[in-house]
Amino acid sequence: CFSPDVIKRLSLYLRNLRKIRKENITVISSAKIIEFLNVSAEQFRKDLSYFGGFGKRGVGYKVEKLIKEIEAILGINKKWPIALIGAGKLGTALLKFEGFSKLNSRITCAFDSDKGKIGKIINGIKIEDIKSLGKIIKEKEIKIAIITAPPEKAQGIVDELVCLKIRGILNFAPVILKIPDGIFISNVDMACELESLLFFVKHKDGL
Amino acid sequence: CFSPDVIKRLSLYLRNLRKIRKENITVISSAKIIEFLNVSAEQFRKDLSYFGGFGKRGVGYKVEKLIKEIEAILGINKKWPIALIGAGKLGTALLKFEGFSKLNSRITCAFDSDKGKIGKIINGIKIEDIKSLGKIIKEKEIKIAIITAPPEKAQGIVDELVCLKIRGILNFAPVILKIPDGIFISNVDMACELESLLFFVKHKDGL
Ligand SMILES: NC(=O)c1ccc[n+]([C@@H]2O[C@H](COP(=O)([O-])OP(=O)(O)OC[C@H]3O[C@@H](n4cnc5c(N)ncnc54)[C@H](O)[C@@H]3O)[C@@H](O)[C@H]2O)c1
Ligand SMILES: NC(=O)c1ccc[n+]([C@@H]2O[C@H](COP(=O)([O-])OP(=O)(O)OC[C@H]3O[C@@H](n4cnc5c(N)ncnc54)[C@H](O)[C@@H]3O)[C@@H](O)[C@H]2O)c1
Structure with a gap:
């Protein structure tokens, strides 16, 4: 591969x-x-x-x-619907990000557990209640999810997505997620990136 | 190394x-x-x-x-002040991100070119005018910068930072930045992460 x-x-x-x-x-x-x-x-x-x-x-x-x-x-020519989970600060920025729309795989739905956010519309996408995750993932045949929920909630969300036969996860929560074989996960860990950058800058100056 | x-x-x-x-x-x-x-x-x-x-x-x-x-x-014990450049959607989410404060290297100043944003205070940090980048970088002895400006502006900003003797750059703009040797750069390219994830999911199903 x-x-x-x-x-x-x-x-x-x-x-x-x-x-x-x-x-x-x-x-x-x-x-x-x-x-x-x-x-x-x-x-x-x-x-x-x-x-x-x-x-x-x-x-x-x-x-x-x-x-x-x-x-x-x-595979850019094939459209893939994506679900975003956790419409907070980072999730909202990603919902408005132009860079994803070029990939032809748009975020087509978003979920949150906060009553104050459910029903809001961000960049044309309505924030759904996380309780209806199962129903909507099946209806829209969603295979890819983006996790922008708090770290302590991420594993629970992923466990549910696994049951819903999700195939790929883009994870922004700074935790190591346990997933079965056959599911692809890509972790974007910004704190880790910064930490490694700081190391190299300090190291260059002599530790 | x-x-x-x-x-x-x-x-x-x-x-x-x-x-x-x-x-x-x-x-x-x-x-x-x-x-x-x-x-x-x-x-x-x-x-x-x-x-x-x-x-x-x-x-x-x-x-x-x-x-x-x-x-x-x-080197977590040594405090490093960090400048964030581009207080837009992503920049604002990063200014509020708890994960960076654990690293002991807080974002201590932020810059933008939009008159509507300059002077605003986000998570205790005042948004400065990009025109005073030089003055503030020197005053605060800043060695690390986070780039959350538009892709077409990123190179110009980095060129100025190089003159100000910056040592490390965490870049979120989806462009390849030209930097001289001796400066460390870490690129977080979310679109690229998503594209590679999509490839593996599609590839697994047979192209
Ligand atoms: N803000 C950043 O710049 C940044 C940077 C890197 C990583 N992260 C990580 O991304 C994640 C989100 O960060 P944030 O700053 O946007 O936080 P946030 O608190 O603003 O957003 C989290 C959202 O998730 C929702 N949520 C909580 N439990 C949920 C559940 N069970 N199901 C669905 N939604 C749920 C909350 O209501 C909230 O809207 C965190 O794991 C954080 O560590 C954030
Ligand atoms: N929004 C996201 O989730 C996301 C995800 C990945 C990457 N990115 C990248 O991060 C960058 C920021 O994206 P965004 O969505 O926050 O865009 P944005 O337009 O909301 O923010 C950009 C900010 O930069 C400011 N700016 C423009 N020119 C400047 C200059 N010369 N000096 C200082 N500030 C300047 C603008 O006034 C604006 O506030 C872009 O390069 C984008 O491709 C964004």
Whole structure:
């Protein structure tokens, strides 16, 4: 299987290619695609070769064709509904984030347990009561959930999602979630990122 | 030098140890410390050995002592002031995030270019005009900045921070920032995380 890093690099190539397309450039060298990405031309060719390789050496890559190929690999063309759970400070920021809508997998529903938030509409999405999670996840055939609930509530929510046959979780709560095999989880731990950054800055100055 | 992964694992061990300490447990096995972390006991011992190793095999680890050791390694004891740039939706959520205050490195100032936001106070922090970035960064001897500004503004802001001798950047804008050697950058790219999660979920079902 592929390492998550290959996929993350593909989505960075795609972002650069979309920028290049805006400048009306139709054919481009790999050097331009990987500009500023800290990736070697070797790595770039290797990443593409996983999926059959595209373009010819020395001739360059057709921008539009490569965009379509990478979008197909990333499955961007297939729309996936996503549920967001915990419409607090971070959840609200994510509901309004433009960056997710480009992925074609929009957040289509959101849940909270706070009576003061249930029924509110954020960016066109109505906040539902967490009690109706089961009903709505089944109705909308939701396979992906974003967790922006408090850390002590996250495991309970995930246990319920597992019963509802969820397949992927993007977790922002700073806890390690226990999930059965077969479910993909991606943890975004901002405190951990900051802590590791602080270490390297301090370490550079001599501990 | 250490890989960021070692440091991120240390901060996860620390989080588990703090939880264990709350249960009034004073000595613990490595198995308990690495519970639910996808880490082997081997890896745990190796991570600690970078820094001199602690505890004896078979006897277990003294919880309080290990917490102090890891905090010292992560430099948690030294206070670091942090500047946040872009007090919008995400910036505001981060200003209110409890998780950063535990790290002992609080966000001590925030900046924005929007007249409607300058002067506002969020979680006790006054939003300053981006025009006074230079003055305040020097006054408060700030070495770390968090970027939550729009992607097209991020590079310009970073260029100014580089001149102000910033040492570390936690970047949330979905762009690749060009920085000189010697400055540490950690990118949190939520769209990229979601895209890679979607790929694995789709891939599992057969592309
Ligand atoms: N604020 C940030 O910038 C930030 C940064 C990194 C990580 N996080 C993490 O993200 C999560 C959310 O943080 P926040 O700052 O938005 O907190 P918050 O308290 O503002 O939001 C949490 C929301 O979850 C809701 N909730 C509580 N129990 C629930 C349940 N059982 N089901 C559904 N909803 C429930 C609450 O009513 C609230 O609206 C936390 O785990 C936090 O540690 C936040
Ligand atoms: N909202 C999210 O959940 C989310 C998630 C992931 C990444 N991001 C990224 O984080 C960044 C912020 O996103 P947001 O949703 O908070 O957007 P936003 O528009 O709400 O906030 C951006 C803020 O930056 C300020 N700003 C603009 N130019 C500036 C400058 N030169 N100097 C200082 N401040 C300036 C704006 O006035 C605004 O307050 C963006 O790069 C976005 O792509 C946001």
